[in-house]
Amino acid sequence: MKHRINSATKGVVAALAGIASGQGVLGSTDTPVLDFFPDRVPANPDARKKAMTLQTLLDMTSGIDWTEPLTNAVPESLIALERSADWQRFVLDRPMAQQPGSTFNCNSGGSHLVSAIIARKVGMDTQDYAAQQLFKPIGVGDFRWRKDPQGVSTGGFGLYLQTPDMARIGYLYLNHGAWNGAQIVPRAWVDKVFNASVPMGPMAGWRYGDFWWTLPARKAYLAVGYKRQLIIVLPELGVVAAMTGRTHYPIENVIDHLTGAVKSDQALPANPQAFESLQAKIQDVAVEKASGVPPAPALAREISGKKYRMANNEWGWKELTLNLDGTPSYDVVSYTARGASTTRMVTRPLGMDGRFATSQSAEGIVASKAGWVDGSTLSMLVRLPEEALDLTYQVRFDGRRVEITQINEFGQRRAVTGEMEP
Numbered sequence: 430m431k432h433r434i435n436s437a438t439k440g441v442v443a444a445l446a447g448i449a450s451g452q453g454v455l456g457s458t459d460t461p462v463l464d465f466f467p468d469r470v471p472a473n474p475d476a477r478k479k480a481m482t483l484q485t486l487l488d489m490t491s492g493i494d495w496t497e498p499l500t501n502a503v504p505e506s507l508i509a510l511e512r513s514a515d516w517q518r519f520v521l522d523r524p525m526a527q528q529p530g531s532t533f534n535c536n537s538g539g540s541h542l543v544s545a546i547i548a549r550k551v552g553m554d555t556q557d558y559a560a561q562q563l564f565k566p567i568g569v570g571d572f573r574w575r576k577d578p579q580g581v582s583t584g585g586f587g588l589y590l591q592t593p594d595m596a597r598i599g600y601l602y603l604n605h606g607a608w609n610g611a612q613i614v615p616r617a618w619v620d621k622v623f624n625a626s627v628p629m630g631p632m633a634g635w636r637y638g639d640f641w642w643t644l645p646a647r648k649a650y651l652a653v654g655y656k657r658q659l660i661i662v663l664p665e666l667g668v669v670a671a672m673t674g675r676t677h678y679p680i681e682n683v684i685d686h687l688t689g690a691v692k693s694d695q696a697l698p699a700n701p702q703a704f705e706s707l708q709a710k711i712q713d714v715a716v717e718k719a720s721g722v723p724p725a726p727a728l729a730r731e732i733s734g735k736k737y738r739m740a741n742n743e744w745g746w747k748e749l750t751l752n753l754d755g756t757p758s759y760d761v762v763s764y765t766a767r768g769a770s771t772t773r774m775v776t777r778p779l780g781m782d783g784r785f786a787t788s789q790s791a792e793g794i795v796a797s798k799a800g801w802v803d804g805s806t807l808s809m810l811v812r813l814p815e816e817a818l819d820l821t822y823q824v825r826f827d828g829r830r831v832e833i834t835q836i837n838e839f840g841q842r843r844a845v846t847g848e849m850e851p
Contacts (some may be wrong), residue, residue: 430794430795430815432591433588435588435654438586439537439660443639444598444613445562446546448563455546456483457486461482462521466521467515471522473777475522477528480528489533490531490627491529491539492531494523499535499632516538516541517581533627533701540640562613563614567598571591574587593671595673596671598662598671600821601614602619605619606618622650625643629642634646642680645661648664649662650662651680658674659680714779722783725781725803737848745767746845757781759776759779760774760775761774779809781800784798785812786798796812797811818838820835
């Protein structure tokens with residue numbers, strides 16, 4: 430399945446910038462950022478803002494005041510960006526915190542500006558340009574790309590690829606931008622990544638450049654997405670690895686595992702016994718094992734099939750029904766869009782045996798499981814594997830009233846309430 434590769438999207442956007450540069454349509458990377466947006470008059474004017482260049486965006490040294498730490502901490506600026514009506518204006522209007530080119534600071538807003546700049550210079554949306562100039566030449570056909578409210582492909586995240594296609598991007602960089610004899614990305618542009626020089630702040634030993642991470646001590650080059658969506662290039666070993674994930678861990682460890690697994694500079698001979706053992710292990714871990722499930726309280730039978738009308742809420746939920754008899758499921762009636770009067774109902778299976786139950790719709794794969802934590806509270810875990818996202822819902826019943834608290838990946842809580850229909 431396709432998977433949102435989060436900030437590894439930046440590595441793809443960098444490749445597109447390189448292609449546009451090689452075609453002579455992007456201009457110099459020393460061009461001031463504001464020159465690309467002559468139709469906009471940014472707030473918080475500042476000499477430092479005028480000094481921002483395309484290269485400082487590519488190197489995450491723009492100097493824009495931005496909070497998006499490379500940890501599990503809340504990315505306050507990124508959340509505010511997503512809630513804004515005009516993403517480009519939001520970024521351009523931000524105040525400056527430091528001189529451009531001075532210090533690394535992760536900023537997905539800056540990379541979104543790069544996507545907007547590419548679209549402006551090539552005369553088509555970044556997604557369409559990618560399909561023509563990058564994806565088609567290297568054999569990527571199955572992808573999806575989120576867009577901002579103005580229809581610009583998100584530059585900092587939001588690209589969905591299958592994992593083997595992530596590896597194609599890495600293989601392109603391993604071969605210095607060439608594919609089957611054709612130079613897709615200019616070699617000089619790719620080689621800038623292999624000579625990155627911007628220290629990544631508190632991440633000792635890491636360097637950054639053109640939206641790629643570099644670990645010189647291990648001669649490793651990576652496009653890195655939140656919760657470890659990784660494209661890893663190891664040129665000295667001739668190895669490319671791609672993987673998705675849903676939690677942080679030390680990247681150095683996985684690089685060491687990869688380098689330690691290399692036994693030869695040639696393909697190893699076939700080993701049917703080892704291959705069979707590997708396939709058996711993969712099949713074993715692919716099947717979730719049921720965990721212990723506490724018995725359902727008497728309340729479960731009372732609320733099953735009952736419709737709860739929700740108070741006005743930012744989720745757009747209108748009604749909720751839990752079906753706990755037979756094959757458990759839940760129905761959510763929600764508005765089709767913010768401010769809309771039309772609604773839609775989604776019914777999804779609900780694992781109540783300690784294992785996830787999955788469904789697929791236009792929104793992608795959704796997996797859900799639940800268990801009673803006490804006599805009046807049901808805890809639901811909803812996993813969106815394509816998004817690398819888990820959401821927990823604490824559903825507490827009090828007479829005819831229900832309160833649903835959503836807990837996101839940052840521990841932030843939002844609650845809605847509802848009443849059982851007569």
